Amino acid sequence: MDRCLQCDGQKYYSANFEYYNGTSKFNIVFQTDLKYGKLGYCRTCKTHWYLDSDEKNIYPVTDWQMDYLEKWNTKSLIANSKTIELLKEIKATPIDIAGNNKEYIDFPCKVRINDVLHHFAIISFQKTPPVGSRFCKQKTIYFIDDVQDIFPSDFVLNNSIRYATANSPEIRMGFSPTVIKDSNENLYYLNWNQSFFDTDGLKGKDMILSGSFDFNNNNIKPSENILSKIIYIIGDWNDDFLKLRINAT
Numbered sequence: 250m251d252r253c254l255q256c257d258g259q260k261y262y263s264a265n266f267e268y269y270n271g272t273s274k275f276n277i278v279f280q281t282d283l284k285y286g287k288l289g290y291c292r293t294c295k296t297h298w299y300l301d302s303d304e305k306n307i308y309p310v311t312d313w314q315m316d317y318l319e320k321w322n323t324k325s326l327i328a329n330s331k332t333i334e335l336l337k338e339i340k341a342t343p344i345d346i347a348g349n350n351k352e353y354i355d356f357p358c359k360v361r362i363n364d365v366l367h368h369f370a371i372i373s374f375q376k377t378p379p380v381g382s383r384f385c386k387q388k389t390i391y392f393i394d395d396v397q398d399i400f401p402s403d404f405v406l407n408n409s410i411r412y413a414t415a416n417s418p419e420i421r422m423g424f425s426p427t428v429i430k431d432s433n434e435n436l437y438y439l440n441w442n443q444s445f446f447d448t449d450g451l452k453g454k455d456m457i458l459s460g461s462f463d464f465n466n467n468n469i470k471p472s473e474n475i476l477s478k479i480i481y482i483i484g485d486w487n488d489d490f491l492k493l494r495i496n497a498t
């Protein structure tokens with residue numbers, strides 16, 4: 250059989266390498282060593298595939314992702330000492346209880362790039378190029394050597410809220426809320442793991458965790474979806490940064 254998951258039109262963002270490698274659908278040659286992982290292609294449909302350095306997952310690489318993959322591969326994306334000092338203050342948002350996004354160490358902040366300020370920036374330290382579900386929509390990706398300045402962002406939620414969103418249980422399908430409030434006791438909820446808040450003119454810095462509330466009786470408004478505002482800046486993975494994820498203590 251000379252097919253791959255893309256040949257079959259299944260459009261996966263990633264697939265388990267161990268499983269897929271053992272199936273008759275596997276027809277990918279990984280011939281190029283990269284900074285981390287390997288690059289290959291399907292001999293039938295010529296889709297490019299990326300194999301991560303742990304040989305756990307494979308990811309299809311689209312044309313626009315390939316441009317970034319090539320840049321990523323040639324760059325050494327190490328944070329300098331000034332950046333590390335700032336990251337220690339900003340702290341990384343923890344991964345959620347399901348372990349999603351554990352391949353990224355995410356620092357939400359404000360950055361200046363090409364003299365433009367970005368208030369919803371995530372500096373992500375990772376061993377992978379921009380592929381997979383996080384990078385499935387075509388958008389501008391930056392690298393840490395593009396960044397002129399890093400600042401705390403007013404839109405970033407405080408550490409307690411970020412920790413709570415990462416650890417909030419799923420109370421019904423797809424709904425894992427954390428309730429927060431402003432100084433006038435206006436209640437809002439965040440769904441899943443969140444780093445930023447920008448709703449009704451209120452910013453992340455204006456919000457605190459709400460104590461007791463009743464989802465059925467209190468007036469709790471949803472927070473605005475800010476996903477499309479987020480820009481990603483990629484740096485190379487550093488084990489030391491794992492310690493900078495917010496923890497319970």
Ligand SMILES: [Zn+2]
Nearest residue numbers: 253256291294
């Ligand atoms: Zn194929």
